[in-house]
Amino acid sequence: MSTADIKKNAQDKMAKSLETLRADLAKVRTGRAHVGILDHVMVDYYGNPTAINQVANLTLIDARTIGVTPFEKKMGTTIEKAIRDADLGLNPSAQGDTIRVPTPPLTEERRKEMVKLCKSEAEDAKIAVRNIRRDANEQLKKLVKDKSISEDDERRASDDVQKLTDKAIADIDKIVAEKEKEVLTV
Known part of the structure; x- marks a missing residue:
């Protein structure tokens, strides 16, 4: 497995985590019917x-x-x-x-519970993304140990995986912020 394969695999898994988060947040009730x-x-x-x-x-x-x-x-x-x-x-x-x-309007207390639920879902998604990063980095270290790639290549690939992770975490924060705004809008 090459570094490109590892990065692509990590990127695909992170995209799936984001889709799962979107699906989970779609089930969270807001003030409007859907x-x-x-x-x-x-x-x-x-x-x-x-x-x-x-x-x-x-x-x-x-x-x-x-x-x-x-x-x-x-x-x-x-x-x-x-x-x-x-x-x-x-x-x-x-x-x-x-x-x-x-659909009855949400009370202020219920809205705050929904926001907590959204944040909990987001934290689960962040944990999943970090686990994907850890797995990718372990695969890269294994390639170095097997002498398939150099330490410099491993470092570059690891940095790329970190950039993917940072982007996924930023996307998660953005998605949750939008959902929170939607939930808190009366």
Whole structure:
């Protein structure tokens, strides 16, 4: 394995860590409604737990209301019960074929909890990035030990990995700052 392969591998893994952070933060509730908060809701579909987006169409009715339109009308009450039981603090109500899911405004205390959760997710992502850096540096040291590369090459590659790490950490800080701002905006 060459130094370029190690750097590319580290860069790919860091990019995956950033994507995971974005996905995790997308699930954090803000003051506005978004269909992503229902992503992990599972509905009993003929005895099989099924993701809600597989049995219904999810849309935004307005800034605070999600519309859930079941593909099969008889699934309405089952979907409504699944949303209620999902422990999201949501209270769906059926209106014709559509289930309206109003998202209550967040209290100041709840917003602060959400910010703490965001910071915790960010810290987990930073730890993952640092572990990737450590693994890459260990691979580089192994190449030096095997005499595949010189110590100068190892130093240059290590510096490049550190630059990748610094960029990933800066991106994490930026992503979390944006999410915090979104959460704290009333």
